[in-house]
Amino acid sequence: MIRLVALAICLGCLTSAAASSLVGENAHxxxxxYSGKSRPMRITPAVAAAYLTNPTCESETLFDAVLFTEIKSPSGAYYWPGPERRGTTQDEWRDFADSLFAPGFNIPALESAAGKKFEMPLNRSAKKISVYISIPVPDSRLRDWGSIDGKRLDLSSDKDRIAAVMWYVSEIDRRWKSLSPKAITxxxxxxxxxxxxxxxKIMPIIGRTLAARKLSFVWIPFWQSHRIPINNLGFSEIYIQPNYYEYDVPVTRISDAVQMASRYDFGIELEFDDGVLKDPMKRKKLTDTLNELRQINKAPAIAVYxxxxxxxxxxGSKNPEVDEVKNKLINFLCRTR
Structure with a gap:
């Protein structure tokens, strides 16, 4: 995942109450x-099915939850702005929503794959695949983000930033109801x-508003990314990124993340990429991570990047050099269910 410069974490700022009491309730x-239109691999029913289908686990699916997100818009603006990264406007937020609900891709593709996986009749009440949708971060430097009911929004105002986010949530809700999926929620x-x-200042307000709608508010912060009390940010589900896979840090980083997750009822992000297919050092990084995580008596909720x-x-690889790490990964993900 693309990072910005991080601040030092303050563990003393974390209160004893669990900040993420729902973590693991909707997703193990x-x-x-990643769901933008410009992605080389778009999420089709076949791709979605590859994440759901798992002949080796006793559970119905390997992944029981999906987070649809994106980093950059086709225009070059960012859904997470920064000093050198222009934030996205209302039109670009709408473009991302269009991508999420594009016929045959992303959310409709997941619904199709999950429906076939479960062979779910309309009246079945079995557990559905949980879906989380990324909220673009409103860039406070944008003085003309777009308009709602004829009013132009200036995102230097926190009030307008919150209004933009809630417009987006309502837009997603409208499209979700129009799709009316049966196998995902x-x-x-x-x-x-x-x-x-x-x-x-705006995170807690967004969190409370979503909670009133019985919706979770999820965060996956970069390691050492905040100073302020995490319980005051309004999140109901938090996954810690160890950032061990991508960086030259000791393997104790994983055990540190495990300790934090256990103490504060957080989940953990499990990180890897295509490097495991060709780089022995990357395979070792993933293996180290899995070995550390497997030592936990009660496995935390896992978010896989x-x-x-x-x-x-x-x-799908036929390369015998990756068999060991592939089997370790699948066995671990089965264990977390």
Missing amino acids: NLILF LAGYYWNAESVDDAA DGAGAFVRLV
């Missing part, structure tokens, strides 16, 4: 789907930034 294994929303940045499709390519 959550997969991140809208469980909540994901805050697209991996650090607090300048959104500390696979670099946009690496899991499917790894599972």
